[in-house]
Amino acid sequence: MTSGLFQYLISGLTVGATYGLTALGFTMIFNTTGIINFAQGEFVMLGGMLSVFFYKTGIPLGLAIVAAVFATACIGGIIERLAIRPVKNASAINLVIITIGISIFIRGVVMLTLGKDTFSLPSFSGVSPILFMGAAILPQSIWVLCITCIMLLLLKLFFDRSIYGKAMLACACEQKAAYLVGISVERMAFLSFAISGFVGAIGGAILTPITLTSYDVGIMLGLKGFAACILGGLGNPFGAAAGGLILGVLESYGAGLVASGYKDAFAFIILLILLFVKPSGLFGKADSERV
Amino acid sequence: MLLLCILMTTGTAFADDVVKIGAVLSVTGPASFIGEPEKNSIEMVRDAINASGGVLGKKIEVIIYDDESNVNKAVLSVDKLIKKDRVAVVLGPSISGNTLAVMNKFPAAKIPMVSCAAAEKIIKPVNPWVFKVAPSDRFAVQKILSDAKAKGYKKLAIITVSDGFGQAGREELKDLIPSSGFELVADEVYGPKDTDMTAQLTKIKEINPDAIICWGTNPGPAVIARNRVQLGMTTPLYMSHGVASKKFIELAGEAAEGLLLPAGHLLVASQLPDSDPQKAVLLDYTKRYTKMFKKPVSTFGGHGSDSLNLAVKAMENGGSTDSQAIRDNLEKIQNFAGIGGVFSFTPEDHVGLDENAFIMVVIENGEWKIAQK
Numbered sequence: 001m002t003s004g005l006f007q008y009l010i011s012g013l014t015v016g017a018t019y020g021l022t023a024l025g026f027t028m029i030f031n032t033t034g035i036i037n038f039a040q041g042e043f044v045m046l047g048g049m050l051s052v053f054f055y056k057t058g059i060p061l062g063l064a065i066v067a068a069v070f071a072t073a074c075i076g077g078i079i080e081r082l083a084i085r086p087v088k089n090a091s092a093i094n095l096v097i098i099t100i101g102i103s104i105f106i107r108g109v110v111m112l113t114l115g116k117d118t119f120s121l122p123s124f125s126g127v128s129p130i131l132f133m134g135a136a137i138l139p140q141s142i143w144v145l146c147i148t149c150i151m152l153l154l155l156k157l158f159f160d161r162s163i164y165g166k167a168m169l170a171c172a173c174e175q176k177a178a179y180l181v182g183i184s185v186e187r188m189a190f191l192s193f194a195i196s197g198f199v200g201a202i203g204g205a206i207l208t209p210i211t212l213t214s215y216d217v218g219i220m221l222g223l224k225g226f227a228a229c230i231l232g233g234l235g236n237p238f239g240a241a242a243g244g245l246i247l248g249v250l251e252s253y254g255a256g257l258v259a260s261g262y263k264d265a266f267a268f269i270i271l272l273i274l275l276f277v278k279p280s281g282l283f284g285k286a287d288s289e290r291v
Numbered sequence: 292m293l294l295l296c297i298l299m300t301t302g303t304a305f306a307d308d309v310v311k312i313g314a315v316l317s318v319t320g321p322a323s324f325i326g327e328p329e330k331n332s333i334e335m336v337r338d339a340i341n342a343s344g345g346v347l348g349k350k351i352e353v354i355i356y357d358d359e360s361n362v363n364k365a366v367l368s369v370d371k372l373i374k375k376d377r378v379a380v381v382l383g384p385s386i387s388g389n390t391l392a393v394m395n396k397f398p399a400a401k402i403p404m405v406s407c408a409a410a411e412k413i414i415k416p417v418n419p420w421v422f423k424v425a426p427s428d429r430f431a432v433q434k435i436l437s438d439a440k441a442k443g444y445k446k447l448a449i450i451t452v453s454d455g456f457g458q459a460g461r462e463e464l465k466d467l468i469p470s471s472g473f474e475l476v477a478d479e480v481y482g483p484k485d486t487d488m489t490a491q492l493t494k495i496k497e498i499n500p501d502a503i504i505c506w507g508t509n510p511g512p513a514v515i516a517r518n519r520v521q522l523g524m525t526t527p528l529y530m531s532h533g534v535a536s537k538k539f540i541e542l543a544g545e546a547a548e549g550l551l552l553p554a555g556h557l558l559v560a561s562q563l564p565d566s567d568p569q570k571a572v573l574l575d576y577t578k579r580y581t582k583m584f585k586k587p588v589s590t591f592g593g594h595g596s597d598s599l600n601l602a603v604k605a606m607e608n609g610g611s612t613d614s615q616a617i618r619d620n621l622e623k624i625q626n627f628a629g630i631g632g633v634f635s636f637t638p639e640d641h642v643g644l645d646e647n648a649f650i651m652v653v654i655e656n657g658e659w660k661i662a663q664k
Contacts, residue, residue: 004494
């Protein structure tokens, strides 16, 4: 039984890392523009699907992933230029709806160009599981958890230490004031979409060997990633990643110990309860303190 | 009319010299992977029959309507075939939902229908005018359970996907497992978009059943196959016929090795013994289809071919292209080797197949092999 409990934890952390990586992307854009980008799940999907596409052309796996990640970052930037910037004076809710439109558009284009099938990538370092305390861990899961931690650390450093990161936070806080101190709000918004495409695509590419990918995986990932954001506290990269991991572990225990049919419901019920008790999320702070 | 109508008129033939057959297929839309090969197969069979002189001296004209996988369009198309085109028999629809929506029109019209969909409800209770050529999911369950019984398994665990296909399979499994003398020790469910099923499998692992039966379509079962290997499980794993495609082996990779599943004979046609009544039919169909359409054959295309061949066989047997005669003679067809199986209809049995429509196959070295009995 104990080995089972530990296995649930491992499974939960792996799946949770998926949600956490998606949630990180949400955080990037929210922190800069104050909008929720519902095309975030599509960035993750693009990371996976483009990696598969490049890998199929015969180039090495590492190179294919790098190409896919940069392509997705570019797509993120292009989306900001073509769909968000022209309507930047619209209210946040309109922009959010635009991102939903973008997500449907990306999904459609990928379906028509890359096909409706499910695809897989080879694992980075073999598929033989490592046995640890009676639980089996895939080498790929370790990759995913490590890369998630590294990304989290880098983002934290970026927001806390770099001038760009601070400028981005300033934009979200008060656009007009950011303008006045000489920050190019437009460039920051552009950068935030590109970085969030970058983060999402890395997530998609490293997860594909475990979870497989297809044109429509972004919908559920986006939803769960958003839930992870809310759980951890919107706008806090650490909270987003932690929220993702917690959500994944809750689902895994729910499916293993209660009933697998209610797996999704279980995680969302916990989320609802939390929102009633602590609306700012587990690690969220009040708005005024975020500067 | 917004319907995309694909009318195939055979040149200058006069009305008396042709027998009109209608078909409603999901050529486009989400079910196009079913409807498109069916349409191709029906056209291929029609051309072959017409080239060899037609049926009872008449040419066949097939009027195919695309229902776009949409139930409303299926209903409209059937109305059109019955009232305007006045066809002798209707083939299709391709999918169960559409078939169930239109099947009650046929007794009043006194026209027989040969559906290409699989749902058990189409033929149970028997509607005198409704037949189907796709084997029921129940037969696949029976085939798995026969294999499990032969291997001496007692405790079975099931893991099913929470969509239409998975839940229909789950009902059959929950019904047939206890009634066939097995014990159902675990009943796990996963979502069609889930990417990790180790939680469910860990639970099953602790219960330690003799075998696991997984019911779903790609990609879920491939993830389950991978998770099973990942957890170091050696419990035998049965898959459903829903993954009987090369895509599954591609997705599951090495994890697919040794998995068992019931599949149509078409999948392993070349490995069948020469004594098998279907072998020649299957090989001939595969050869002609791949030559004509440059695409691999699928079970679904087989349903299209079977529906038209059975209708024509009923005309020949009865010596009449009259709707009533076709219906009466469909019911009398015995031992007809088609693509989906060897059909033997009776007034009580309008699918004419049993669990032998499926054959147990095992995945070895990334290929399908007929499983040793």
